Amino acid sequence: MLKRALLLLCLLPLTAMAADEPIHRCRHADGSLSFSDYPCPGGSQSEAAPRRPAVPAGGISGIEPICAKGPGNRGDGFSENFRAELPAEQSQALDQALVIQSGEGGASYQWRRSPRGDLHLCSRTPRGQTLELVAGVQGQVVQFRAGVARYLNDPETPEALLERCRDLVTSCVAPPSTSVDSCVHLSQTCDQNPPWAGGASCCPQACKDEHARLRAAGAEPMAAFLSALDGPPSCIPGH
Incomplete structure (x- = not known):
């Protein structure tokens, strides 16, 4: 029990640092490209890969039936x-x-x-x-x-945010350079209220905390992440 508590305390600060830590893009001598949580090894060109900006998706204003x-x-x-x-x-x-x-x-x-x-x-x-x-x-x-308009892929819904958070983490994972755990805590944290407002590509802090809790309880990395998202209950309110 004590070991699990200590692991949880170690994992939770990682999620808080996510907004400030870069993912490094490493261009190697042979021209290949890799990504890492750490600065690139000697002989490689290192660039801090910027995080995906929170770009709102377009609304339906201005779209009329023709x-x-x-x-x-x-x-x-x-x-x-x-x-x-x-x-x-x-x-x-x-x-x-x-x-x-x-x-x-x-x-x-x-x-x-x-x-x-x-x-x-x-x-x-x-x-x-x-x-x-x-x-x-x-x-x-x-x-x-x-005569009724429906926005079928509205990004400002809990369901849409869940998929964006899932894609953000799974597209980042590339062992051995990046792991599920590192991709979860390095992913952009939603700072909107509600978290799906604006259609940002991010993961709520609650999802990162739940992932850390499940990992401390012994769950495998990807299983912990998916369980945090899908629940029940889901870490995304309203889903």
Whole structure:
């Protein structure tokens, strides 16, 4: 019991230091690149890799339905050249919109492009309702149906924050340079209230504390992290 308590006390300060500690990007003599919690070894070029900034995702203000304004382009797929010109976020949003389209509106659709660059997929459901799916230039996926707009991938929800925290840690893990434990405590800590406000890529302090508690209780690193996220209860309030 004493050993576990001491381990917990050691792990918790690590989470508090997360905002100040860099992850080092090491360029080696052979040109290869690796990441580490510690300064790069001799003979390697060391750069402090900046943390991913808390960039809010785009809202849906300014996205309006346009399918009723007339016929659009035939929906026979989007070429690789067309997709190559799209922002990465919009290309991902288009993939999501096409999946929803195929499930709810069938294979037949037309598409239009708004003056601001949003892509609108226009179709009808089997019940004859107009279905309009939008892949926004900032990665939004919006649905217009029966006159009602729905923000399908709203980043300001507990569920969206859970996925961002999960991705932030799992994409960082690259043994032996970075471990689950180090990636958890080095990940950006959410400083918003509620923590999902603004769509930041971060992990709540409560998740880091719960990970440390579970590790001190003997859980394996990744199992502790996933248990902290998924619970029950989840370390993210409202999930």
